[in-house]
Amino acid sequence: MKTSIATVCLSGTLDEKLRASAAAGFDGVEIFEPDFVSSPLPPRDVAALAVDLGITLDLYQPFRDFEGVSEEKLRHNLRRARAKFDLMNRLGIDTMLLCSNVGTAVSSDDALAVDQLRRLGDVAADNGVRVAYEALAWGRFVADYEHAARIVRSVDHPAVGHCLDSFHILSRGWDPVAIETIPADKIFFVQMADAPGLTMDLLSWSRHHRVFPGEGAFDLADFMGHLLRSGYDGPVSLEIFNDTFRRTDPFRTAIDAMRSLEWLQELASEALDRDGSEGAHMRVEPLPEMDPPVGFNFVEIRAEDGQRDRVRTTLYQLGFDDGGSHRTKPVELWAQGGARVVINNGDATAGAPAVAALGFDVADTHAAAERAARLLAPPVPREEGAGDEPLLGVRAPDSSEVFFGRIGAAGVPAWVAEFENAPVPAADSLVTRVDHVNLAQSWEYFDAAVLFCTSVLGLDPQPSLDVAAPTGLVRSQVMSAPGGAVRLVLNLAPAENVANPVQAQHVAFASTDAVAAAKRARQRGLSFLPIGDNYYDDLDSRFDLDPAFLEQLRELQLMYDRDERGEFLHFYTESLGSVFFEIVERRRGYAGYGATNAPVRLAAQHTRRAGLS
Missing domain, CATH: 3.20.20.150 (Divalent-metal-dependent TIM barrel enzymes)
Incomplete structure (x- = not known):
């Protein structure tokens, strides 16, 4: 062509x-x-x-x-x-x-x-x-x-x-x-x-x-x-x-x-x-075939020296285990169930914590990398020590890094063994995997990010949504793999507020029991994002919840949503620079993201950032 x-x-x-x-x-x-x-x-x-x-x-x-x-x-x-x-x-x-x-x-x-x-x-x-x-x-x-x-x-x-x-x-x-x-x-x-x-x-x-x-x-x-x-x-x-x-x-x-x-x-x-192709003369070249990713291989957080302890502490409070340092690279691993967070210690001046890279589980890493190259995604060089599991990476339009990883035995990638403590997923982990990742996008390259996710990663765009925040409307575009195995949410904040942490990145972890996860986090000293009483009064009016359950939600700062398919419980940590974490529990097939709760969360984060609470 x-x-x-x-x-x-x-x-x-x-x-x-x-x-x-x-x-x-x-x-x-x-x-x-x-x-x-x-x-x-x-x-x-x-x-x-x-x-x-x-x-x-x-x-x-x-x-x-x-x-x-x-x-x-x-x-x-x-x-x-x-x-x-x-x-x-x-x-x-x-x-x-x-x-x-x-x-x-x-x-x-x-x-x-x-x-x-x-x-x-x-x-x-x-x-x-x-x-x-x-x-x-x-x-x-x-x-x-x-x-x-x-x-x-x-x-x-x-x-x-x-x-x-x-x-x-x-x-x-x-x-x-x-x-x-x-x-x-x-x-x-x-x-x-x-x-x-x-x-x-x-x-x-x-x-x-x-x-x-x-x-x-x-x-x-x-x-x-x-x-x-x-x-x-x-x-x-x-x-x-x-x-x-x-x-x-x-x-x-x-x-x-x-x-x-x-x-x-x-x-x-x-x-x-x-x-049918009858009558066609133009030669069109299909891309190398690649099955969509079937899960998150890892999420990488990058932060400067003085900021990493906040990330470590928050992950511990959420129940993650310290997997120790890599044998050759300045990174450390925190894991719980099938959720893996890598903290990059290589840049002392990296700034506030932020999502720097995402790894995806794919069936064929070389096919994924070949497809990405055809689609002009620049490769990310990565040093590999003797015996290291190869990870092929490319750069996304927002300059973050995307890596393609092999699906390991029992769902554990081979590279986990390269860390000194090499955590093994426990059968009773309250957190099972990464549920979704929200990434803030600049106004210049939001459309490019949608195309990248569609063409390079094989994710399908879902209907977009505008969410009201104190600083303006946030456009939210969900990109997902079949069955929701991978969910990325691209957020376009008002142009003047792209750098505002309120509109930034967050990593959501799937849980089998959000109430138990919240209780454990509270016992370990987690600073929850505070949610006001008005929200819970409104919940009561909309859903007619059991009073004891409603009081439990209020006490643990849990948020709630329900649709014709099921229920959704979730809570947020305080912001750590440009990133924060979320624990989500999907009950009986709930597939959304608690969209009605997003304005409440954005307002609460804005209030905290402005020092009003």
Whole structure:
């Protein structure tokens, strides 16, 4: 599959956008006209830079408001077109994007549009270029790609064809199946975009909220299947209008963009396998197969010298056993049941405690690492001593580390034996495993984190939720493996509060008995996150709990939730820098996270941090 990206997707100057696109591995680039117009580089220098970088210039765009106009306006439009065709010749671009008219069309007569587009085709052919006509979702008279297809068919000119854009088709709910009826040689260009499911006007949705494939709600697998069966074998390009992407580092954004196209090839391959590949000519390369992770191998906490004792003490109070130090590395292990926390002692200036790495149990570590490499996840170097269990790692968009570990005998990874005390899980452990991990994400790379979890880790996004906090709304996106074996919760806090510990990371441990775990923790001196009486009074009104049980919850600072499937008990520790811990007990199939309790927890943490209690 030939990959391309529109310069509108990236921040920076035109030359920076071209360099970022080439560095990420794109084959080609669309030149967005405002990027060229504002650049000091003359056309010959832009063309030369593309050659030096090894990329092609695939499309010049957009050309607007051409067809359906008066004869006087048409003469002006043809003059504009001749000037752009001449510029394209100097840039070395052979295809121009023409959007369906939005602002100047005075007639809905298709015959008039056909005649005017045919005249444009004559001018294009004289200049050795082509015109790709695109139905904008908000076009004045042409908004449907099938309508545009009828017009192009009637134009019947070798220099006039189609540009198909997934956003303009899927945002209107059009069925992409008719793409297969368009002759492949008349599809001149294809632009891909995903988008979250929003209810708003199409123009605003398009101009501000497009995202890369795999980051939104569109069924792009189905779209790609129809496109491939049409016989199309040209560039598949990204055209993403997104306020965030236009503010972030272009090199990092370009890598995220290329990752999305690698993921799109996987979706396309699956669509062909599922629905048939007759007529497909484009070669798409599926990713190396990897089963989703089946558990957390470990969680690594990094902290500076003066902060680690707080982590050790809290883990002890939660019932974890000290597994001692590693035989060759400056790390120590704390374990309980199948939950393992590694404390990194290697950096005396690491700052407040924070989650630095996550390990996942996978069936094939090499397949997982190979897949991650194809998806442009940078590898994490790791020194291994003689006899050490190999752990293959990559870096996530938030710069945290992700490691792939083998599932060991009896569920215990082989690397546990490398620690001096090598704890063995007890059958009666109150904590059994890591239930889920919440990770705070910066506004710049939240969408990239969703794509990373989907494509690299094989986790499925669940419906997102906005949670009210004293400092603003927190967007919470759950990513989970089948059956909930692995749950990651990505939290996007208000931009000015990302560094606020209230909005930070936390590790939740699954327990067989949260009440017993809380009693043990209290006996060992744990500082619980204090929950006010108002919360428990509200619980009583909502659930009509047994008075003795309600009083027990209040006494132990336990929180509670219930749905049609079961019950949920949980409690939190105080924040330790940028991380805190949670004990959760899921009863009778409860699969949620106590969402109604999250605002209470956030308010309690904010109160503690502000010194108000």
